Amino acid sequence: MAKTVRIGCSSAFWGDTSTAAEQLVTKGNIDYLVADYLAEITMSILALKRMRDPAGGYAEDFVQVLAPLLPAIKAQGIRVAVNAGGLNPAACCAALQAAAEVAGVELTMAHVSGDDLLPQQKAFADCRDLDTGAAMPRGLVTMNAYLGALPIRDAFLQGADIVVTGRCADSALVLGPLMAEFGWSEADFDRLSAGSLAGHIIECGAQCTGGNFTDWQDVPGFDDMGFPIVEVGADGRFEVSKPDGTGGLVSPLSVAEQMVYEIGDPGAYVLPDVVCDWTDVSIEASGPDRVRVSGARGRPPTEHYKVSATYPSGFRTMVSFVVGGFDAPAKGRAAADALFSKVSRLLQDRGLGAFDATAVELIGAEAMYGPHAAAAPREVTVRLVATHANRDALKLFGREIAQAATGMVPGITGYSGRPSVTPSVRLFTTLVPKTSVAAAVHLGERNTAVEIPVGKPPVASPSQESLGLVPVDSAAGSVPLIRLAVARSGDKGDHSNIGVVAREPEFLPYIEQALTAEAVQAYFDYLLEGDVSRWALPGIGGFNFLLRHSLGGGGVASLRTDPQGKCHAQMLLSFPIPVSAEIARRFD
DSSP states (O other), rough: OEEEEEEEOSSSSSSSSSSSHHHHHHHHHHHHEEEOOHHHHHHHHHHHHHHTTTTOSHHHHHHHHHGGGGGHHHHOEEEEOTTTTTOHHHHHHHHHHHHHHHHHHHOEEOOOOBOOOOGGGGGGTOOOOOOOOOOOOOSOEEEEEOSSSSSHHHHHHHSSSSESSBBOTHHHHHHHHHEEEOOOOOOOOOHHHHHHHHHHHTTGGGGTTTTTTTTTTGGOOGBBBOOOOOEETHHHSSSEEOOOOOOOOOOOOHHHHHHHOOOOTTTOOOOSEEEOOOOOOOEEEEEEEEEEEEEEOOOOOEEEEEEEEEEEEEEEEEEEEESSSTHHHHHHHHHOOOHHHHHHHHHHHOOOOSEEEEEEEEEEEGGGGGGGOOOOOSSEEEEEEEEEOOOHHHHHHTTTSSSSHHOOTTTTOOOOOOOOEHHHHHHHHEEEEEGGGOOOEEEEEEEEEOOOOOOOOOOOOOOOOOOOOOOOOOOOOEEGGGGTTTEEEEEEETEEEEEEEEEGGGGGGHHHHOOHHHHHHHTTTTOOSSSSEEEETTTTTTTEEOOOSTTSSSSSGSSSSOTTTTHHHHHHHHOEEOOOOHHHHTTH
């Protein structure tokens, strides 16, 4: 029987459920356990922790979750790769080693260094922001390169049972073990792309096993969601499943939704080890809660690493209260406007200067939908956000909120309390040459440099905007997109993407004809400060849209309720698609 490797993912972010690792270790029959803990904002939080405690700066939750499982991991021969090291992989590794000693378990542990470029930031002073071209800001608190799979591969080949990294490409946590197990070379680009796709599909945990799925009502057992497992062969083809007897749903559509999550051009998805082409990937059912994935292709990687840096930019505060009764949205807006007007006057009187930015959203009145809002509610939550260079200005704002309940419109309740003031953190994304980054593996007393291929200049993407389908007669009526497709959205900095996958091949011509880049741009015009691109995905029968500068700055820099575009797909699913009379009758 041909060799396969089973890899399970127990965490999509720092704060994910603490039960998934135990589920995969005890029920998953896995060879490797991987877990993703890092987002851009997570690095800023870890920077504050490291400033307070030099032994901190990593995700302590990981050690707490894994410690009681170490005897079972040892007994079953499971190996572990995790990026919980954050800004201090050495300390994370040491803490886990101490936990193993307490448990009486002997495991070989390694950590990876080289991603933290903050000590060398002066050498990169000429770097420019990848999107805006802006110069590198002063006062960076983190600066980390997205390393690839090669350090993880090398650590396992040196005999590590557990590998702890800092910042790396999320999918590298899966690709590294596969390269070690199958001996894939740095030039085996199709297999590297396939292994990266396996990692991409499971890196967000239960998002490929029914979590965040358009057809959520078809997903059983949200209270015991099964976490994903990929079973990969030497040729790169793999199957996605979950532990038997757990909740969730693994289907071609649930996995396809995750494939298009947080990507741009599917024919040129740039990772540290390979430029992936997933346009012709095939996803098909191979059994109950099991799908088979094949068709990934790859090209040589580029000469650069992506680098994410964070820096403080003043302060922010957020507060909310509920308004009920007739004209609730109008009353909420009137109270919000009055509060900002009054405090703006107080700030000027006290010489504190104006707010840097403010935002008001009426949650419950379909505020995110802009001109497409259809609700006329009798209750709304009023959400107020403000930023200012001076912490005292926002404290003053916080002290003035409560008086609205007795001194402004009727029906105010549910006040969230005097808000806290927190540092506002912004993201700076750039590229640095791979030759300027020195990755290394540290295992016991050994410190081994990792040889990284220099890479090549990028070549033109093979992606197409259209599937080239024959135009169809669609004058009989229209149905909302959700009848014809599933969709998922996510963020890339200040950009969002929306992946749309047709439920049936016969629906594709109607989707292609109506859901153009121009149509999507017009639909989201009230959110956009950039343009929209569309790419076709013939393998899974869908399209990916990139909405540039659609998030108001993105992440914690954004003042919006949805700073990561998580609802953009749900909003687009209301888009009317003209269809034939026959298809329209199906949904009457």
